[in-house]
Amino acid sequence: MNFSRRLILASQSPRRLKLLEQLGLHPEVIPSTLPEVFDASLSTEENIKSFAELKAKSVSEKIEDGIIVGADTVVVLDEEVLGKPADPADAFRMLRKLSGKMHSVITAFCVYSTPEERYISAVETTKVFFKEQSDEEIKRYISIDKPFDKAGAYGIQDKTAVFVKKIEGSYENVMGFPLTLFYKAMTNPKNIKSLNLN
Template sequence: MPKSLMNLPQLILASASPRRSELLRQLDVEFEVIPSDAIELHNEQLTAGELCRVNAYRKARPISKRFPDAIVMGADTLVYLGNQLFGKPKNRDEAHGMLQALQGETHLVVTGVCLMHLRSHRHRVFAETTQVTFRSLNDAQIAEYLNAINPLDKAGAYAIQEHGEKIVEQISGSFTNVVGLPLEHLREELSLWEIALGTL
């Protein structure tokens, strides 16, 4: 049975990602997790920033239709190097190939976020980009890292917060953006929606 709107908080996270839930809790905001079943688009005609914003909107929209009085947040994260986009690997071999391509290089991580309140026909979509430089890695080091994490649910086959020191040399920009939500930017955006926040 669907939850009554009376029992819902003012914010719904339309994502099943445990990392995004953990990050959002750092803002000390009340929220409910209701994952979206929207299919992510993969369009080579769009930049990573455009694609992430489109996917974030697509994830928020169906949940907003179900709960038009709540503020719904959708998010999408992509890793890209040059013109090559790295989504979630289908298997370990693909994960190894992704890390092999990223090793020794500087790539970008972009997260698109959509905040939507359907009842008032209001929405805001933005994206944040962080620069990440990988260490030079050989096959044995890549295999060691893949043994330490589950890469299959992670864009680019890595998680900076899980043994990131083994593969990452430095980052420029928001660390939490690489994890899945740009908290600094998100905090500012949520305050504009008059959502009560704790201290970051």
Template sequence: MKIILASGSPRRMQLLQQMGWTVEVHSLPFAEAETVNEATEKLDSLRKQFLFSGKKNHTHNEPVLSEKGVTLLLPYRNADLVCAYNALGKGRAAAKETGTGFPVVAADTIVVLGEHILGKPADTVEAKHMLQTLSGKMHTVKTATVVLYQKKTLLQVVTTNVYFRRLTDEEINWYVETGEPLDKAGAYGIQGKGAVLVERIEGSYDNVVGLPLTAVYEMLRRAGVDSIV
């Protein structure tokens, strides 16, 4: 099966390819939301384009918004809105170019500690500060995934709790010097050397890497994609 991936992430491509799917990358520029207020404002305007169906998605306990066969699962939980808006925007940008004859998959991952969203560090100083802040604490990783196929649009946010070990200054300095934290939200990658920073997780490991495969598979099925396996 062919998948259009609206992301330049090699990790997301590898996750899809491990399912045996053919992946074609179409990553286009998109002005992402960075704060909850910004995402809420933009999604509120988007919601006006859809009609509330009055039904509930019992699996995920989220409202279902629909219009003319288009189904959109929009969460209402603070930081979820940021990654939801960004994933939807990336997916729509790719679909506008490629069409939706093949499934278009888009995703956006954020790291949340308390009320703060941790993006990619600007430099090594910020990376060290982020890791010091995460040390010995639990944070959440949220990935919004969008599937656009024919006339259907599905969006789901998956959350994983990640518990960091209490890190020493030496460990933080070593990890930052590897260069791995600089292009990753929250300044770490669980699939790389950053694995040793993590004590345990609750939820999907693939979600922390950047794409919850089970959620993708279930959305493809709901969208009516044939020959998934």
């Protein structure tokens, strides 16, 4: 996959950058600093999609021409949204809740073309089933991996891989970017024309 236009990732996530590089893309990184405020009148999926769109749009205002990719990920357990933990105690609280249960990882992405001000966005959900974990195992993981930049206080590619019983859906989505869905969107002739990707 290759774009002739300037490509920007509106995220400082090293995992998202690495996943895009797997497609042969080498975006510049200009993180969005937009605060995320949930709208209670919208569903979780709608909120996440809106965050991805707003992040991409906010970065588009800093450049004259290019394609901006925004994304957002949350972990949802029993309708509670688990974002990034504030500190070790918060990370422990989240991982204790996830232990032995199924949760959903929801990621949205937005591809925004400027100056055309056209965009597409999509959302993917993956179900993740955790094994039961002891308090000691959770504390050890937090002290070693320090998962404070990860929704739900874990990265599936980290040592918490041993916490996972099984997943249903996209592994890359749990890492923070639905790569297959993104690839399909970016190779769709309609989107290529609409976003002027060539």
